[in-house]
Amino acid sequence: SQQGEEDPQALSIQEGENATMNCSYKTxxxxxxxxxxxSGRGLVHLILIRSNEREKHSGRLRVTLDxxxxxxxxxxxxxxxxxxxxxxCALEDAGNMLTFGGGTRLMVKP
Amino acid sequence: ETGVxxxxxxxxxGMTNKKSLxxxxxxxHNAMYWYKQSAKKPLELMFVYNFKEQTENNSVPxxxxxxCPNSSHLFLHLHTLQPEDSALYxxxxxxVEEQETQYFGPGTRxxxx
Numbered sequence: 001s002q003q004g005e006e007d008p009q010a011l012s013i014q015e016g017e018n019a020t021m022n023c024s025y026k027t028x029x030x031x032x033x034x035x036x037x038x039s040g041r042g043l044v045h046l047i048l049i050r051s052n053e054r055e056k057h058s059g060r061l062r063v064t065l066d067x068x069x070x071x072x073x074x075x076x077x078x079x080x081x082x083x084x085x086x087x088x089c090a091l092e093d094a095g096n097m098l099t100f101g102g103g104t105r106l107m108v109k110p
Numbered sequence: 111e112t113g114v115x116x117x118x119x120x121x122x123x124g125m126t127n128k129k130s131l132x133x134x135x136x137x138x139h140n141a142m143y144w145y146k147q148s149a150k151k152p153l154e155l156m157f158v159y160n161f162k163e164q165t166e167n168n169s170v171p172x173x174x175x176x177x178c179p180n181s182s183h184l185f186l187h188l189h190t191l192q193p194e195d196s197a198l199y200x201x202x203x204x205x206v207e208e209q210e211t212q213y214f215g216p217g218t219r220x221x222x223x
Contacts, residue, residue, distance in 0.1 A: 043153075043214040
């Protein structure tokens, strides 16, 4: 199984700004998912994008997937202090197993 | 509240102790997972149960012993752990056929002294 690599590892922005996180991977995937984790808590699913999709939206979240570059990005628009958390990409392979990346720690300052 | 509960939420144990972590899902899912999350390391998949049968064991030391008595409950039995086993242990569940989301519990924060 492969692991996604997230970039940046940490991001600090002001409230109201947009936050962009990237995930790169090496082999083929069924889908790519983004999860959020508040400090010391469980992960919460945010959005899933399938390998045949290029872009998906959910509220203030926008996810893109470029299978030719094997990369995905998560954009959070008009960020809020409550968006402070770690964000993980997870790759689902042909065996339906999820492998998580190391995460991006996002800090949104009020 | 994701529909997956874990107990205890915090656990401190000595290296000679035996303890168990419990996970329960109220979502009607047919797959359950144990993950280990250590500081500054990616989430590591430990065990997978599909329809109560263990399908994955990612080279986890035998001091961790999973048990899945039914599709709603999952246990992780711990014995003679090492300090490096201190971590957040996360349980998750999913519906296998839907190739979709995993729902996570809040985790058990384990400290091994």
